[in-house]
Amino acid sequence: DAKTTQPNSMESNEEEPVHLPCNHSTISGTDYIHWYRQLPSQGPEYVIHGLTSNVNNRMASLAIAEDRKSSTLILHRATLRDAAVYYCILRDGRGGATNKLIFGTGTLLAVQP
Amino acid sequence: NAGVTQTPKFQVLKTGQSMTLQCAQDMNHEYMSWYRQDPGMGLRLIHYSVGAGITDQGEVPNGYNVSRSTTEDFPLRLLSAAPSQTSVYFCASRRTTVPMWDYGYTFGSGTRLTVV
Numbered sequence: 021d022a023k024t025t026q027p028n029s030m031e032s033n034e035e036e037p038v039h040l041p042c043n044h045s046t047i048s049g050t051d052y053i054h055w056y057r058q059l060p061s062q063g064p065e066y067v068i069h070g071l072t073s074n075v076n077n078r079m080a081s082l083a084i085a086e087d088r089k090s091s092t093l094i095l096h097r098a099t100l101r102d103a104a105v106y107y108c109i110l111r112d113g114r115g116g117a118t119n120k121l122i123f124g125t126g127t128l129l130a131v132q133p
Numbered sequence: 134n135a136g137v138t139q140t141p142k143f144q145v146l147k148t149g150q151s152m153t154l155q156c157a158q159d160m161n162h163e164y165m166s167w168y169r170q171d172p173g174m175g176l177r178l179i180h181y182s183v184g185a186g187i188t189d190q191g192e193v194p195n196g197y198n199v200s201r202s203t204t205e206d207f208p209l210r211l212l213s214a215a216p217s218q219t220s221v222y223f224c225a226s227r228r229t230t231v232p233m234w235d236y237g238y239t240f241g242s243g244t245r246l247t248v249v
Contacts, residue, residue: 054237063137063223064176066237107175120166120191121225121238123175 024108029128032098040093040127042108047088050113054121055082055093057104064107064123067093071113103131135159139224139241146214146248154209154244156224162239163229165207169193169220170243176223182207183229214248221245 025043032038044053054069068075068082070091075082081094095102107126140155156165166181168191178191182201196218198210207226211218224241 056237061243063225063240063242064238065240069237120178120181122178122192123168125173125175 024110024124026106026108026124026127028125029130031130031132032095034100034131034133035097038095038098038102038129038131040095040106040108040129041090042092043090044108044110045089047110048112051110052113053082053084053088053091054109054111055080056107056109056121056123057102058107058126059101059104067106069111098129098131100131100133103129105129137224137226137239137241139222139244141244142242143245144247146211146246148214148216148248150214151210151212152214154211154222154224154246156207156209156241157205158207158224158226158239159205160226160228160239161204162226163204164227165201166191166225166238167197167199167207167209168223168225169218170223171220179209179222211246216248219246219248 052069052071055067056064057067058064068077068080070082083092105126105128107123137158163184167179168176170176177193179197180199182188185201185204188199201207222244225238227238
């Protein structure tokens, strides 16, 4: 599985945008970029995923570099409830059912009031 | 629609005891999996199943057994608990009969297991 690299931790102020980076220089053409987050004492929660184009949903936006070697998760207005560990994960789109979700250590986001 | 339900939420075992962690989902998801999470680490895959009657090993399968007799349930069995199995266990499920861009994984809220 291709590896991702994320900063161990980041800080943000409430109501400001947050850009969480992820490097994946060995990404293959069939790898999807997934983001999950884990709030304290909870299970991970799906945030967003994409392949080549930028993606938006109600939780966040995903900006994917043109060469796909990096991506950025964007929280448009951070709230205290967004304080969590954010995981950037590559998942091969081939083979569907048998492909696994392999977690790294993620980025711990702290949000200051 | 309850999502993924894990029971129990907390459990203390003595070394050598056996137990089963339960996981049930009501979303008709074909894929189910078990992860463990240790302090300061990401989640590690233990076992997974792509459908009833089919299971396979993940990264850290030793000491754990699984079976999948129904689509809804995916229990994780510890046959002889060891202190190294002290961890938080998460069950996750996903649909597999739709394109990847449609769905992510749904996780349960976890079982915190302590083996003394």
